[in-house]
Amino acid sequence: MSGQSGPSCARRVIFGRDGEIRTIFGRAAAACAGRSGIVVLTGPPGIGKSSLVRAFLDGSGDLERGATGGGRGMMSLHGVCRPDTTTAAYGGARSLLHPLGLAGEGAARHPLMRGAARRALPALIPGADRRPFAFDADYPVFQGLFGIVSRLLAHQPLALVLDDAHLCDEHTLRWLDFLLRRADGLPLLLVLARSTETEPADGTPWSGFAAHPSYTTVPLRPLSAAAVGEMARHAFARPVAPAFAARVADVCGGNPGRTSRLLAELRRAGALPDSEGARQARELGGRLTARSIRDLFDRKPAWVEAVATAMAVLGDDLPDLIAALAGVSAVQAEDALSALRQAEVLAPGRTGLASDEIRTAVLEPLAAGHLARLRARAALLLSDAGRPAEEVAGHLLAMPGAPRPWMASMLRDAAVAAEDRGAPGTAARYLRRVLDAAPEDGTLRLRLAGLVAHTDPDAALALLREALHRAPDLRARAAAAVQYTTTCLAAGRAVPGDRGPAEVLAELRTATGLRDSALALESALLLMGSADRTGTAAPPERTERTERTPEPVPAHTGAVTALVAALYDNARQAARTHARRVLDAPGPRASWPVIASCTVLALADETTDALAALNDAVAQAQTEEPDTGWTRALAHSARALVLYGTGALAEAMDDAHAALAAAGRTAQPPALPRLVLAAALGDRGEPARAEDLIAGITVPPSPAGPVVDQQLYLMVRARVRHALGDREGALRLLLAAGRAQREAGLANPVFAPWWAEACHALAALRRPREAAAHAEYGTELAERWGTAHALGTAALARGVITPGRAGTELLAEAADTLAASPARTEQARAAFALGRRLLAQGDHAKARPYLRSAADLAHSCGALSRARSARRLLIAAGGRMPELTGAREDLLTAAERKVVGLVLDGASNREIARSLCVTLRTVETHLTSVYRKLGVSRRAALATTLRAPAAVPARTPAWSG
Structure with missing residues (x-):
């Protein structure tokens, strides 16, 4: 309603404006209490300012108070400014006061026009005054209009509501400012609705409004989906x-x-x-x-x-x-x-x-x-x-046809910018258009294929096959062949022989001046199992020289070099140097070269840096466009493999599942996440499930497929067979892996360590002498590689097949050495083997700490069957440990549980010490032990870790490896 108070017509329903409505009616309540004020509704056209004004006028927004007419007992005068109002002096005032009947010939006789109020007459006669604003001339009019408002306020609170106020004339705005400055203690509220899309001709009055102590602005923004849903429900x-x-x-x-119009049409x-x-x-x-x-x-x-x-x-x-x-x-x-x-x-x-x-x-x-x-x-x-x-x-x-030269140049620049910000898919779209203008540009085709390979390896291989056929000379063919092979390697595809990389390598070996190209291609084919080491391989002095004066090389070539140095040359320093160059180079993190380099760092015991880079790769792969799922599957698979190597079985399984979910949308899912998942299931005490999973894995046979997948496949199968109690079957698989590694030239001691697993299998079969050659072979490789993981694995392999005191000393050496490595499951294995040996020798006291450590480590990794085997021997040695249910709390002593309970309640160390009547040092010692057992490094991680799901109970033979 307008110009009066009283019962309203049907209440309006306003959606998504609860906060704005509360603000307006709150100011109205304050005005009724004598605290005058001004509310300015702002927003673009169509955003609902007028609807909110009408809701205030009929009181439909103030449902809690049940008010009407703008507020309980408040009279409201409503005016609307129009385009012609801008130039008409006091046009806005006339619109506001029109419901009072003050216009026309009888205005002078109206009861509200007694006394000084008559001075307002020039403002109330339409079209009577179009002169510019002048304070001396308009001051009497202001006083007259103020007199009218004062008489209205004497009867009840008043709201002056002016819609489309951005179209208001200067005279009215200055009068409203004049009125507001004299309204202290009066029950008056001004409500102005103005568009943010149009600036007023004179901003001075608006500045005056904003300076008023009770000025309130209410910006109206687009409705949320939730508000639109409420509109639709209504x-x-x-x-x-x-x-x-x-x-x-x-x-x-x-x-x-x-929205209202569309809903009606629907x-x-x-x-x-x-x-x-x-x-x-x-x-x-x-x-x-x-x-x-x-x-x-x-x-x-x-x-x-x-x-x-x-x-x-x-x-x-x-x-x-x-x-x-x-x-x-x-x-x-x-x-x-x-x-x-x-x-x-x-x-x-x-x-x-x-x-x-x-x-x-x-x-x-x-x-x-x-x-x-x-x-x-x-x-x-x-x-x-x-x-x-x-x-x-x-x-x-978006333009049809081949781009013109200046367009192609701009598209190339855009591709560089997209690649720098980690968007290879977008960069590839730009370069595809450039290729339309230069289809014979082999270098461009290779670069495009490298970008496409991040998201769609099959499309990249198609580009690279064409590059091989179009290459103008052997050097260009070699570059295409190297990139083709590394893409096959990353995607787990077989390398074809017809006019493929193997043919190019044969030509390179007889050519002159192309030794670097031959080395790069030979290295890539080595990883595919499709080439043998020849005289083209770099001698050791070349590797050292390369480390002193690094030359820029493509990322995929650098990653291949790092992998070959690690897997074939067993040269840790060279491998990590090449891997770090790839990681330090600009470019997308979610790429095969970066992921492969992280794998090399993990082999070199630099797991922290590897996981940090893989975390970045996974995060970037989540936003990859176009999202084919392949890059995410690759990143999650690599992180799963690294996490599994550290003993983080639950996290590794999460990544493996994420990789399989992402790969479910690809034509040929990778084998690696299934292998990691099967290995983790075997360690968790679920070898039957692991066996079923392995049965569904397809790995291309050598020499057609990647060596990494083939070797991991054999190793995981062997460990699962061992967990199922088939030690002879496990040994056959391990020896087959060893033969395949020797034939391929693989020489890394910690990648698929068949020799160490064979020692454990033969020790369990009571045939330790057969394992001596394997232990000697692995020890030689481990000493060349030189990491704590490699050296500890070698000591453990020798220790389990060596009787007497010498064997015990080797097991102690293995436990100490592996404690300095990131391989927690191997550390648990060494502690278990040493504790069992000491127990067999009758030294129960010395056996107990190692068996307890083995149980704690295995349990914290999620390897429940191993933890239970260690617990049984611990009890046999006279120790005590609660039954292991798979809950993380099982790892803690009674005192440690009390401390953790108080930590989770938010108590500080000092408060815990007072509560338990122990020293502060005792609390710190307990917490250090808790952090070690649970594998966390800070207080905040305790709650999350202790809520982790329990491992599935094992129904398998006791762990004996």
Whole structure:
């Protein structure tokens, strides 16, 4: 209602504006109590300012108070400013006071016009005064208008509500400022609604409003999907699917008016607020948008459409270039923007179209040739303006035909920028367009294939096959062959022999001046099991020279070199140097070269750095576009393998599952995550499940497939057979792995250590003498590799097959050495073997700490069957340990559990010491032990760790390895 108080008509339902409504009615309540104030509602056209004003006027927003007419007992006067109000003196005041009947010939005799109020008459006669504002002349009018308001306030609180106040005339605004300054202690509230898209002609009064102590601004923003869902529920009178609400909110840009119209159209079309209705909302919303856009353009001058088209082509917030692309003057562009704002075509607060639907509606009628010319002009304008290359390239991608030279140059720059920010998929899209203009450019094709390989190895292999066929000379063919082989290696694909890399290698071996190319290709084929080491291999002195003067090499070549140095040359320093160069080089983290280099660092016991880089790779792979799932599968698989090597079985299994989920969308899922998962299941005491999983793994046989997958496959099968009690079968698989490694030339002691596992199997079979040669072979490799993991593994292998005191000393050496490595499961294995040996020798006291350590370590890794075997021997040695259920708390002593319980309650160390009547040092000792047992490094991780799920109980033979 307007101009009176009293019962309102039907209450309005306002969605998504609870906070704004509370603010307005809170100010109204304060005004009723004598604290005058002003509320300014701001927002773009169509955002719902007028609806909120009407909700205040009829009291529908103040449901808790049950107020009407703007507030309980408050009279409200409502006016609306129009375009012609801007130049009409006191036009806004007349609109506000019109319901009082003060205009016309009888105004002077109105009861409100007694005394000084008559001075307001010049402001109340329409069209009587169009002169500029002058304070001396207008001051008496202000006093007269103030007299009218004072008489109204004498009867009840008053709200003056002015809609579209950005169109208000200067005289009215200055009078409202005059009124507000004299309203202290009066029950008066001013409510002004103004658009943020139009600046007032004179901002001085608005500055005065903002300076008032009780000034409150209420910005209105687009409705959320939840608010749109409430609107839909009210419109359809039934539950609303979140997808439907989100789609309507997206189509309408959160604009309440457009949302209401679309919901009404959907109801008339018989749509329901479900997933199918969401599809209809997009289609119908697009049609409604297109219709309203065409109607708008038909009513407006041609340059309005030209400006909208320029905005649709250029994108958002480029006002300086819009007029140039549209071919209109700056004045015409500004007028067009004003018309588009009023039509709700522009996004709130920006010089851009409100939604993709509006952009489509603007561009859809354009002929393809005209649109292509516009995009070319837009790209030139953006380039001349110094905009980023990717912004320019976005227009060039949408143009048909081969790009012209300047376009190709811009696309190359954009590809570099995309690659630098870690978006190889986007960079590949740019280079594909460049390749359209230069199909014979072999270097470009190789670079494109390298980018495509991050997300789609099959597409990369197709590009590389063509590069092999198109290469103009042997050097170019060699580069393509190296990249082809490494892509096969990363994707687990077989390398074809027909005109493939093997043929190129044969040519390189007889060519002169191409030794580096031959070395790179031979190394890649070695990892595929498709080549033998020959005289082309680099001698040791070459490797040392390369380390002193590194030369720039492609990332995939550097990764291959690191892998060959680690797996074949058993040269740790050279391997880690090449791996770190790859990690230090710019480029995407979620790439095979980076992931392969992390694997090399893990073999070198530099697990912390490897996991940090793999964490980055996994994070980047989550945002890869296009998301084929392949890069995520690769990153999760590699991290699973590294985590498994550290004994973090639960985390490794999580990554393996994530890799399989991502790979489920690829044509040929990798074998590695299944292998890691099977190995972890075997260690957790579920070898039957592991056996079933292995049965479904397909690994290309040598020499067609990657050596890494083949060797891991044999090793995991052997360990699972051992866990199932088939020690002879496990031994056969291990010896087969050893023969395959020797034939391939693999020489790394910790990658697939068949020799160490064979020693354990033969010791369990009571045939230790047969293992001596294997132990000697592995020890020699371990001493060359030189890590704690390798040396401890070798000492453990020798210790389990050596009787007497010498064997015990070797086991003690293994336990100490492995404690300095990241391999916690191997450390537990060594502690178990030493404790069991001491127990067999009758030294129960010395056996107990090693058996307890083995149980703790194995349990913290999740290897429950191993932990239970250690616990049984610990009890046999006279120790005590609760039954191991798989819960992490089983690792803790009673005193440690008390300390942890208080930590989880938030107690400090000092408070724990007072509570338990122990020293602070005792509490710190207990916590250090707890951190070690649970594998955490800080207090905050305790709660999460202790809530981890328990391992599945084992129903397998006792662990004896």
